[in-house]
Amino acid sequence: MTDTTNPLLDTRALPRFAEITAAHIAPALDDALARHAATIEALVRDKPTVFADAWLPLERAEAELGAIWAAVSHLHSVADGPELRAAYQEGEQRLVTNSIMVGQNRELYEVFEALAATPEFAALPQADRVAVEHALRDFRLSGVALDEAARERFKTVSVELATLSNEFGSAVLDATDAWEELITDESDLAGVSETDKAMFAAAAEAKGQTGWRVTLQAPSVNAILTFAENRELRARVYRAFGTRASDQGPHAGQFDNSERIARILELRREAAGLLGFADPVEWSLATKMASDGGAVLAFLRDLAARAKPAAQRDLDELKAFAAEKLGIADLQPWDVGFASNRLRQALYAVDEAEIRGYFPVEKVMQGWQALLERLFGIRLQPRTDASLYHPDARFYDVVDESGQAIAGLYLDLFARPGKRGGAWMGEARPRRNDGDHVQLPVAYMVCNFSPAGPDAPSLLSHSDVGTLLHETGHCLHLLLTEVNRPSIAGTSGFEWDAVELPSQLMEDFAWDRQVLTAMSGH
Incomplete structure (x- = not known):
């Protein structure tokens, strides 16, 4: 099988979305997993101790798997359907199983352990050393040190957790589309x-x-x-x-995730115990910045103590206003957004509907691109030859001040059936340069804004503008990375309790007068 017969195998180019079908997924994984297994077999047999021979072959094989699955998982998130969902679930189980098998391969672990022990290792670039050190940590977190029975149980638990997570998301999507x-x-x-x-x-x-x-x-x-x-x-x-996907509400029990939630909690506790952690919190924090669960709780409780008095004052004010001006004596959760908007109108002459008139999506995107150029010296150039999965989607080359393309960006802004809710950034391609191939980073940026209608433009709220800038920060984390090791480039391998820093910094520009002026126009 080649990339001419299966578009998913064309992993060095942009995804050929228009050609990809659910039927391509399993054969592409067959092919890539076979090469991946052959690479590991060769490493275990030859036991190289030079970075280029020990690390780069596995990185290439994993980059191929990652490129295939990035396209599949993106389609699953933005263009879901029964056939794609079934193929995605089967493929995810195979990849999780493979990942655990690799992570529990003691001979492969010993290859990288020996590499890290060589005198030459200390002289490698920092990114190369950190990539290997993270890999050794991840071997341990995959149960490489466990006895055979425990390793097998950890693998079984990991596959079931992945399956439950996929089923959970699918149930929420189905419940969203059903009502x-x-x-x-x-x-x-x-x-x-x-x-x-x-x-x-x-x-x-x-x-x-x-x-x-x-x-x-x-x-x-x-x-x-x-x-x-x-x-x-x-x-x-x-x-x-x-009440979506629960035992309550208009579709009570039909898409119910309750049992899945209970089972996920049970399995996480079991997996943590197998690895020697006291609980799932300790397991989770093994790859994060926070020292322990106590530090996390202390931070959250301190934050709550500082925020609650102000929140209580706001709520009391809202209740009084709702009772006096709106005739709502018993303010309920479904009243809060409505009453808050009316309160803003009364106190500040601020009406969310009126504000949205000043944020037509085309004007917002013009100001957004101007901000990127002013802050980072980058411009977005539309590409018309990129294969797309939906008419809403766009692709841009990210170019620097000299006009050189340094990255790529898929943009998908509008809500529609079959697309999961929320807003997110995803990795289509990581940055990679191993001497054999130079791969520029490519990101997905996905939102769920109101689409335009036949006679109405797409108008954003100020909150939507903040969301756009927030996800921009995540994308920039990937697009502007100068790290050539995919496992630690951009958001990959980054401590997850610090990953929001770039997005929060960019979101602050939603409150900058100059930026808002450039992004708005009735």
């Missing part, structure tokens, strides 16, 4: 902006319905909970959204 409410009386949408009503009408038309279709996609939920005067509608949407 809708068709509004046939426009008065039920009193308070909702014309732009949001156009979004609801377009959603109804897409299903051959007449009226306004409310769903559990984030833009739909936010529009109802923030603007709808109909309190019962707000309550129904809030309950449906908050």
Whole structure:
């Protein structure tokens, strides 16, 4: 099999999304896993002690697997369907099993342990040394030191955890797509902006319905909970959204994740115990900056003690306003967004619906790109030859001040069925330079903003602008890395309790007057 017969095997180019089908996944993994296994067999047999011979072959094999799975998992997140989901779940089980088998391979561990013990190792570049040191740590966290029975049990537990995690996410997505409410009386949408009503009408038309279709996609939920005067509608949407994939709410038990949650907790505790950790918290913190669970709890409790008095004052003020001005004597969770928006209008003449009129997505993206150029000297150049998976998606070359491409970026901004909720950054390709191949980093940046309708533009809230900048920080962490070892480049191998730093720094620009001026225009 070659990259001409299976697009997933073309791992040095950008993913050929338009050609990829669920049927390509298993054969591509067969091929790449076979090469991966042959690489490990050769390393164990030859026992090289030079970095280029010991580390780089395995890195190449794992980069191929990573490129295949990055494309598959991205499609699973943004264009889910029954066939893709089944192939994804099967593939994930195979990869987890393979990862644990590699992590528990004592002979391979000894190869890298011997490499780290050579006099030449200390003279290697820091990134090379850290990559090997992290790998040795990960061998230990995969149970390489366990006896045979414990190793086998740890592998079984790890595969089941991966399966449960995948099933959990699929249940949430299915529950999100399953609920809708068709509004046939426009008065039920009193308070909702014309732009949001156009979004609801377009959603109804897409299903051959007449009226306004409310769903559990984030833009739909936010529009109802923030603007709808109909309190019962707000309550129904809030309950449906908050009880997705549970034993409560309108689809009680149908997509229920309760047993999965209990089983995940049980398995995490067992896995931690097998590795010699007191509990899953200690296991988790083995790769993080926090010293122990006590330090985490102390931080959170201190934060709560500082934040709660201000939050309580805000809540008391909101309750009083809701009772006096809105006739809501018993403020409920589904009232908070609506009452807060009305309070902002009353105190500061700030109306979220009016604000959104100043953030048409095209204007926001112009200001966003100007900010990237001003801060980092980078520009985004659209590519028309990149294969895409949906009409909403775009691809850009990230170029420096000299016009040289230094990275790539997929941008997918709008909510739709089959796409998981929230906003995230993902790695399509890591930065890698091993002398044999130079790979520039490529990131996915995914949001769930309100899409444009036939007669209405896509308008962002100020919170959406903050989300855009937040995910930008994560993308920049990958796109601007100068580390050539994929396992520790960008967000990979980075302490997860520090990974939010770049995103929080970028999010602060959502409150900068000059930046907002450049990103806004009615």
